[in-house]
Amino acid sequence: MTDEAEPRWRTVAAATGLAAPDGSTRPTIFAEMTALAAATGAVNLGQGFPDADGPAWVREAAVDAIRSGANQYPPGRGTPALRRAIADHQARHYDLALDPETQVLVTAGATEAITAAILALAGPGDEVLTLEPFYDSHAASIALAGATHTTAPLVPGPDGFRLDLDALAAAATARTRVILLNTPHNPTGTVLSRTELEAVAAAAVRADAVVVTDEVYEHLVYDGAAHVPIATLPGMAERTLTISSAGKTFSLTGWKIGWATGPAHLVEAALAVKQFLTYSGGAPFQPAIARALAEGDGDVRELRDSLGARRDTLVRGLREVGLAVVEPRGAYFVCADASPLLTAELPDGAALARALPAAVGVACVPVAAFCRTGSPTAASLAPWLRFTFSKDASTIEEALTRLRRLR
Numbered sequence: 391m392t393d394e395a396e397p398r399w400r401t402v403a404a405a406t407g408l409a410a411p412d413g414s415t416r417p418t419i420f421a422e423m424t425a426l427a428a429a430t431g432a433v434n435l436g437q438g439f440p441d442a443d444g445p446a447w448v449r450e451a452a453v454d455a456i457r458s459g460a461n462q463y464p465p466g467r468g469t470p471a472l473r474r475a476i477a478d479h480q481a482r483h484y485d486l487a488l489d490p491e492t493q494v495l496v497t498a499g500a501t502e503a504i505t506a507a508i509l510a511l512a513g514p515g516d517e518v519l520t521l522e523p524f525y526d527s528h529a530a531s532i533a534l535a536g537a538t539h540t541t542a543p544l545v546p547g548p549d550g551f552r553l554d555l556d557a558l559a560a561a562a563t564a565r566t567r568v569i570l571l572n573t574p575h576n577p578t579g580t581v582l583s584r585t586e587l588e589a590v591a592a593a594a595v596r597a598d599a600v601v602v603t604d605e606v607y608e609h610l611v612y613d614g615a616a617h618v619p620i621a622t623l624p625g626m627a628e629r630t631l632t633i634s635s636a637g638k639t640f641s642l643t644g645w646k647i648g649w650a651t652g653p654a655h656l657v658e659a660a661l662a663v664k665q666f667l668t669y670s671g672g673a674p675f676q677p678a679i680a681r682a683l684a685e686g687d688g689d690v691r692e693l694r695d696s697l698g699a700r701r702d703t704l705v706r707g708l709r710e711v712g713l714a715v716v717e718p719r720g721a722y723f724v725c726a727d728a729s730p731l732l733t734a735e736l737p738d739g740a741a742l743a744r745a746l747p748a749a750v751g752v753a754c755v756p757v758a759a760f761c762r763t764g765s766p767t768a769a770s771l772a773p774w775l776r777f778t779f780s781k782d783a784s785t786i787e788e789a790l791t792r793l794r795r796l797r
């Protein structure tokens with residue numbers, strides 16, 4: 391079957407592990423692991439959302455907004471106060487100057503911003519280049535657009551997962567319409583260095599590609615690591631659409647308030663699609679997030695410090711169990727090479743992840759689920775597992791106690 395004859399949902403299903411080899415749909419590995427965790431009473435370090443809700447005063451602000459009448463469609467681009475707060479945030483943290491009227495778009499989470507941007511900017515015959523492993527919605531959006539997904543691998547080493555710069559240069563071609571970046575990175579915890587970002591910028595300029603960058607973990611960096619938005623590199627502001635969200639920064643993932651910022655022509659392109667995905671949403675959450683962005687730096691610092699401590703606990707514990715851990719500098723996941731635990735019966739991370747809930751009562755996800763099926767990166771990361779430290783300290787301790795039974 392040609393791509394044109396195939397219903398687009400099948401392309402999406404195939405790109406995201408939703409399709410079984412016989413073409414029927416099945417749950418993704420994430421849904422499968424969450425169901426297994428529930429069925430076995432396992433501690434779920436698979437799904438990456440926080441146990442603890444975000445700041446009470448931000449939640450109260452949303453309640454107040456409902457009481458005071460923020461209950462009808464907000465403007466399609468987002469409320470003026472939130473757009474101003476997003477522009478102020480980019481100026482304060484990164485010295486990026488944005489016109490809130492034309493260069494800021496509020497979306498239904500980062501997910502909608504990513505999908506709208508890729509649908510707007512790429513189509514059949516175009517290539518969209520991502521890192522590999524990659525966040526699942528990145529692959530889904532490329533499949534929805536009917537574009538071709540190409541990748542440049544992040545390779546584990548003593549300095550963490552680092553971008554293969556030669557592979558990046560080779561993968562960025564004249565057909566590359568978009569480079570879809572993610573830093574800090576899910577699942578590896580990589581915070582792309584300035585050198586890596588310069589290589590991405592050079593590749594984008596050479597291919598005349600737009601950069602769409604998913605920065606939802608921008609504030610969740612550890613060990614004094616600095617998140618550098620690629621839009622701040624020389625010449626990049628005019629070809630970069632930067633995406634972020636309140637979900638991870640304020641532990642309010644269910645509110646689905648995200649945004650895209652950048653040059654007016656790219657914001658306009660994303661808006662044209664977003665208009666007919668949701669038009670607008672989250673009326674009472676928008677004023678609350680506007681306040682969170684303006685007044686919530688202390689809460690963000692607290693979350694970062696708390697997550698940093700939980701990261702240390704999880705890294706130390708996984709090492710004690712015998713896993714080869716790559717210490718993440720950002721986001722809220724730890725990736726570990728589980729080779730020492732693999733056997734003839736459990737030959738890879740996927741098999742081990744499926745066995746762990748019943749065996750010891752811990753759920754995680756295989757890193758290969760974030761790779762293209764059958765790719766060289768999927769093969770080299772086949773023994774790897776991803777664990778989240780977005781859960782309470784006591785939940786992480788309990789998971790480690792259970793994992794110690796493996797020794």
Ligand SMILES: *Cc1c(COP(=O)(O)O)cnc(C)c1O
Nearest residue numbers: 499500501525576606635637648
């Ligand atoms: C969680 C996550 C998202 C989704 O953000 P929402 O604002 O909830 O839509 C996007 N990208 C990455 C890398 C994520 O981990």
